[in-house]
Amino acid sequence: MNIFKKTIFSVLFSLLVMGSVHADKIRIGTEGAYPPWNSKDESGKLIGFEVELAWTLCRYIGQQCVIVEQDWDGMIPALIMRKFDAIMAGMSITAERQKAISFSQGYADEVASLAVMKGSSLEGLDTPAGINLTKPNAAAKKALKTLTAALAGKTVCVQTATIHQNFLDSGDVGKVNVRTYKTQDEVNLDLASGRCDAALAAAVAFSDYAEKSGKPVVLTGPTFSGGAFGNGVGVGIRKDDTELLNKFNAAINKARKNGDISRIATKWFGFDASM
Amino acid sequence: MDFELMANSLPKLLGATVITLKLLSVSLIIGLFIGLVFAILRLNKNIFLNKFAYGYSYVFRGTPLLVQIFIIYFGLGQIEYFRSTFLWVIFKEPYWCAIIAFALNTGAYTSEILRSAFQTINPGFIEAGKSLGISNKIIFYKIQIPIAIRQSLPAYGNEIILMMKGTSLASTVTLMDLTGVAKYIISTTFKPIEIFVVAGSIYLFMTFIIHNFIKFLEKKYSVS
Numbered sequence: 001m002n003i004f005k006k007t008i009f010s011v012l013f014s015l016l017v018m019g020s021v022h023a024d025k026i027r028i029g030t031e032g033a034y035p036p037w038n039s040k041d042e043s044g045k046l047i048g049f050e051v052e053l054a055w056t057l058c059r060y061i062g063q064q065c066v067i068v069e070q071d072w073d074g075m076i077p078a079l080i081m082r083k084f085d086a087i088m089a090g091m092s093i094t095a096e097r098q099k100a101i102s103f104s105q106g107y108a109d110e111v112a113s114l115a116v117m118k119g120s121s122l123e124g125l126d127t128p129a130g131i132n133l134t135k136p137n138a139a140a141k142k143a144l145k146t147l148t149a150a151l152a153g154k155t156v157c158v159q160t161a162t163i164h165q166n167f168l169d170s171g172d173v174g175k176v177n178v179r180t181y182k183t184q185d186e187v188n189l190d191l192a193s194g195r196c197d198a199a200l201a202a203a204v205a206f207s208d209y210a211e212k213s214g215k216p217v218v219l220t221g222p223t224f225s226g227g228a229f230g231n232g233v234g235v236g237i238r239k240d241d242t243e244l245l246n247k248f249n250a251a252i253n254k255a256r257k258n259g260d261i262s263r264i265a266t267k268w269f270g271f272d273a274s275m
Numbered sequence: 276m277d278f279e280l281m282a283n284s285l286p287k288l289l290g291a292t293v294i295t296l297k298l299l300s301v302s303l304i305i306g307l308f309i310g311l312v313f314a315i316l317r318l319n320k321n322i323f324l325n326k327f328a329y330g331y332s333y334v335f336r337g338t339p340l341l342v343q344i345f346i347i348y349f350g351l352g353q354i355e356y357f358r359s360t361f362l363w364v365i366f367k368e369p370y371w372c373a374i375i376a377f378a379l380n381t382g383a384y385t386s387e388i389l390r391s392a393f394q395t396i397n398p399g400f401i402e403a404g405k406s407l408g409i410s411n412k413i414i415f416y417k418i419q420i421p422i423a424i425r426q427s428l429p430a431y432g433n434e435i436i437l438m439m440k441g442t443s444l445a446s447t448v449t450l451m452d453l454t455g456v457a458k459y460i461i462s463t464t465f466k467p468i469e470i471f472v473v474a475g476s477i478y479l480f481m482t483f484i485i486h487n488f489i490k491f492l493e494k495k496y497s498v499s
Contacts, residue, residue, distance in 0.1 A: 073458060076465045100465040157449075161462030179369075179449045180459070186349065190449075193352035195367055 026063050026244070027084035028054050029070045033183045035208045036268040037090035037110075037233075049268035050088040053107065056260050057235075060251035073161050073182060076100055079236060085244060086237050090202070092163045092230030102239050104248040106232025107261055109275045111223035112164055113203035114147075114156075115191065118216035122198055125150055125221045133172070133227025143222050148174035150221075155179055157187045157196035164200040167228040184209075191217065204269055232275050281469050284460050288470075291456035292477055298370075298442045298452060302377035303435060309378060310385025317390045328386065335383035340441050344376040348448040373445040381438045388434060392426035393419060425496045432489030436482050443478075453477060 030038045030050055038048035046067055058065035068084045079087055079101060090110070093103040111130060116122045125147070131140035151173055158164040160180040168178045181187045184201055188209045191199040199206070203223055210217040235248045255261050261274035316328035335343065351357050351366055365371045396419055404414040446455030457474040461467045 073462055074467070077461070077467045080465065096463065097465075160458065165462075181449060182447065189349050190352065193349075194358060195352060195369075 024063070026058060026061070026065045026086060027068050028058075028065055028086045028088050029068050029075060029078060029084040030054070030087070031072045031075065031089045031183075032069045033072070033185060034090050034202075034205060035212075036204055037202070038088070049108070049264055049273075050090065052264050052268070053255070053261065054088050056255055056264065057248060057251040060254045061247045063247075071182070072159065075161075076236070079238060082238075085241065086235050086248065088235055090233055091236050093232055093234045094163060094166070094228070094230040096166065097236070100239075101236045102241075102245055103234035103236055104245060105252055106234045106275050107252050107256075108265055108273045109225070109232040110202040110204060110273060111225050112167070112200060112229055113206065113219045113223045114198050114200050114221045115206040115217050116198045116220050117191065117194070118218050120197070120220075122150055122154070123218060123220050127222040130223040130225065132225050133167075133229060134225075136227070140222075144172055147221055151176045151198070153177065154197035155195070157181060157190055157199040159184050159187055159201065162201070163229045167224065168200065170228050172228070188213070188215075188217075204273075277466055277469050280464060280466060281473050284457075284470055284473055287456055287460065288453060288474055288477060291451055291453045292481075294451060295439075295442050295445075295453045296481075298373060298377065298445055298450075299435075299439050302374050302381060302442075303438060305374070305378035306381035306385055306438075309382030310389055313382065313386035314389035314393060317386065318393055332383040332386050335380050336387070340376065340380050341444050341447065343380055344373060344444055344448060347376045348372040369445075369448045369450050373442075373448055373450055377438065377441065377445075380441070381434060384434050384437075385431065388427045388430045389423055392423040392430075395426060396422050428489060428493050428496070432485065432493075435485050435489070439481055439485065440478060 030046060030048075032038055032040045032046050032048075034048075036049055038046065038050045041047050046069065051067060054065060054067060070078050070083065070089075072089065075087055075089055075091070076097065078084065087101075091097070091103075092110075093106060097103070114122070127143040127146050128139050131143050133140065136144070152175070155177040156168055157179045158168060158181070160182060165178065165180055167173075168176055179190075179196065181190070184205050187196070187199050187201065188206075190196050192213070192215045198220070203219055206217055206219060209215070235252075237245045237248065252261070256274065262272050265271075265273040313328045313331060316324045317332075319325055319328075347366070348369065357363065357366070365375075400418055400422065401414055404418050409417075442452060443454035445452045446458060449455075451459065453474055457470050461470050464470070
């Protein structure tokens with residue numbers, strides 16, 4: 001009995017000690033399923049643009065970090081419930097999210113795009129190369145009309161709780177049949193299987209999938225930015241944690257000035273996605 | 276706790292409950308039929324049919340429902356040949372994939388429940404029937420099946436409740452059932468506790484109804 005009690009106490013004690021050791025580390029949450037932003041290699045190690053950038057930023061902050069994996073759909077609730085202290089998960093800065101959490105300045109920007117399988121009737125839509133939805137000009141408005149007509153009654157697949165879902169739900173391209181998935185991998189699978197007529201995500205997410213899987217996935221229509229697509233990707237931080245927010249903003253400034261963000265972005269995206 | 280959000284989300288969640296109930300009832304009806312057929316096969320003396328039925332129930336009871344639904348939805352969709360068959364019309368739809376997975380799963384459990392119920396029937400009842408000169412067919416329909424159903428009611432009630440909770444996995448294949456809509460609301464409000472408490476209460480209420488219905492049936496058909 002005595003040994004039993006001792007064991008329990010020592011286990012509880014070591015748990016307490018372990019808890020306090022982690023206390024001064026910055027815990028950064030990422031999804032690990034959205035290449036090239038963040039993903040995992042064959043051995044299950046987290047890799048990607050944001051993982052490398054996170055280590056760099058931590059070095060500038062001068063504090064130790066741990067990177068924690070978290071499913072995308074629970075990312076913001078997990079931050080609020082203090083499972084980690086910062087989000088670096090390709091999360092765009094949007095007004096909707098800013099109601100719940102704060103964001104650092106943006107460190108990178110992505111454009112979104114529709115993707116279809118080669119040979120789809122949605123291939124080669126007559127639209128400009130890119131449109132900005134913050135203050136849509138005449139060409140952008142015309143492009144949205146073209147898309148509304150082309151997508152009427154079609155099934156468009158997106159990852160849940162993303163800017164891409166927000167955009168489709170906003171009604172800017174009329175009433176499309178939106179299907180939501182837990183991960184981008186599942187969106188890609190169903191695009192390839194033909195269950196989705198089209199999918200919407202970061203353009204790089206599709207080119208990465210096409211390259212790795214060899215499937216004939218092609219981008220179509222304009223690339224999207226601004227409006228529902230937010231203002232770049234930043235570090236998400238709890239609203240009451242202004243100290244950490246300032247630390248990240250300062251670190252991003254330094255990393256940008258020293259060319260670190262450009263260098264890491266070019267390495268992972270194949271082009272300079274930094275901002 | 277954001278009580279206003281809880282109240283506002285209730286109508287949307289109740290609307291999604293209709294999908295949950297549809298998934299549950301359709302898969303239970305198909306599953307009960309599958310279960311009955313496979314229970315009879317299990318009691319069959321033909322070794323091939325017997326082993327086939329045993330294998331089916333072994334596979335579907337031995338793997339998680341989530342894995343089954345993923346294989347049926349994402350797995351089959353990857354096979355190019357499968358997509359060119361007429362079956363693709365059904366398997367293209369997430370709704371039917373979910374129904375097929377649920378029905379096969381509950382069918383496996385139901386077959387075991389019914390099999391054990393058949394096997395626990397007092398042989399005296401069947402002998403009594405035979406001594407009165409009743410044909411085997413009538414004995415099966417009028418004596419064995421009614422007793423087996425009565426015997427399996429408590430276990431089958433459990434299975435209905437398990438299956439009702441299992442339908443929440445439909446949200447993993449893009450269906451907007453109760454759990455799917457709950458997750459959707461959370462994705463825009465970032466308040467999981469409030470929404471899951473409401474969704475959980477709805478599940479609990481459904482369990483309450485099913486539980487009491489089975490209890491009522493048990494009383495109605497009790498032997499004593």
